[in-house]
Amino acid sequence: MKDEKLFIFHPSSFIFLVSIMAVKITTTNVSKFFPSRGRVVTAVKNFNLQVQEGEFVCIVGPSGCGKSTFLRILGGLTPVSSGEVQLVPSQSGAPLQSIVFQEYAIFPWKTVTDNVAFGLEMRGVAPKERRAIASDWLKKVGLTKFADCYPHQLSGGMKQRVSIARAFANDPEILLMDEPLGALDAQTRAVLQEELIRLWEASRKTVVYITHSIEESVFLGDRVILMTAHPGTFKSEFAIPFARPRAFELTGTPEFSRLTYAIWKELQGEVKRAMEQQQ
Ligand SMILES: Nc1ncnc2c1ncn2[C@@H]1O[C@H](COP(=O)(O)OP(=O)(O)OP(=O)(O)O)[C@@H](O)[C@H]1O
Ligand SMILES: [Mg+2]
Numbered sequence: 001m002k003d004e005k006l007f008i009f010h011p012s013s014f015i016f017l018v019s020i021m022a023v024k025i026t027t028t029n030v031s032k033f034f035p036s037r038g039r040v041v042t043a044v045k046n047f048n049l050q051v052q053e054g055e056f057v058c059i060v061g062p063s064g065c066g067k068s069t070f071l072r073i074l075g076g077l078t079p080v081s082s083g084e085v086q087l088v089p090s091q092s093g094a095p096l097q098s099i100v101f102q103e104y105a106i107f108p109w110k111t112v113t114d115n116v117a118f119g120l121e122m123r124g125v126a127p128k129e130r131r132a133i134a135s136d137w138l139k140k141v142g143l144t145k146f147a148d149c150y151p152h153q154l155s156g157g158m159k160q161r162v163s164i165a166r167a168f169a170n171d172p173e174i175l176l177m178d179e180p181l182g183a184l185d186a187q188t189r190a191v192l193q194e195e196l197i198r199l200w201e202a203s204r205k206t207v208v209y210i211t212h213s214i215e216e217s218v219f220l221g222d223r224v225i226l227m228t229a230h231p232g233t234f235k236s237e238f239a240i241p242f243a244r245p246r247a248f249e250l251t252g253t254p255e256f257s258r259l260t261y262a263i264w265k266e267l268q269g270e271v272k273r274a275m276e277q278q279q
Helices: 002-007 011-020 067-074 112-116 118-122 127-140 156-169 186-203 214-220 248-252 254-277
Strands: 023-036 039-052 056-060 082-087 097-100 174-178 206-210 223-227 234-239
Touching: 023 067, 023 206, 039 067, 039 206, 039 234, 056 067, 056 214, 067 082, 067 097, 067 174, 067 206, 097 156, 112 118, 112 127, 112 156, 118 127, 118 156, 127 156, 156 174, 156 186, 186 214, 186 248, 214 223, 214 248, 214 254, 223 254, 234 254, 248 254
Parallel strands: 056 206, 056 223, 097 174, 174 206
Antiparallel strands: 023 039, 023 082, 223 234
């Protein structure tokens, strides 16, 4: 009798169901082979992933397991060797995806404003409008005073803020991030994690986020996907149950520690295997 409750239909639950079921990214048996010194390296092997619209998915895996290769495939920068990638565009006319890389990837000859406005310029947005959008994003990441500076005048953390602001300013449907905070010191990284989560919670874009840090993945993500050691494929996944908005205090709770430990236990063997492969 209790189960009957599940079938009670209400229009709002239908809308809810439809909205949570909108799949944005599907990869089916994606593999990538690279020719390397007379042999073939399998960088990614039969990787299956489904990401819902508005979901923040983190991918964690040992060094060299194929995370960046997979993200580049999603970004259209690297073709698959086999398998399929499906990104579902909306009707908005917005760009489908933007990538944030670990090494900032900002242009040294452009000012901070022009770097943030770069994607908009590529899309033919008029100069006045793109400057206004860039200025708005620079305000959001606390860089207004540096609008006319060049990258060499900025710290690593500031450069990464420029890179993140540029990705958001371009207003893509999907944000692909490859260890965007990986090069930063621990304190700057903690500050930027909070900034990133605040920006994302205000925009709810679909995100695929690569990181080496289990703590970062649990703090930021709705779901954490683990990859095996080389050749990288799906190992397992963890749903992250913490309510949003999230604040840094979450990282000091026993629930947070328990979950990060459980993920580490699951990943540990793969990390060891990856280290043995590299010897
Ligand atoms: N262009 C390439 N040519 C040949 N081999 C490549 C190429 N790009 C990546 N590989 C190989 O594919 C595998 C996966 O590399 P990838 O950079 O995707 O790993 P990763 O998980 O991002 O590593 P890290 O955590 O160190 O950033 C590695 O063995 C790497 O040497
Ligand atoms: Mg990488």
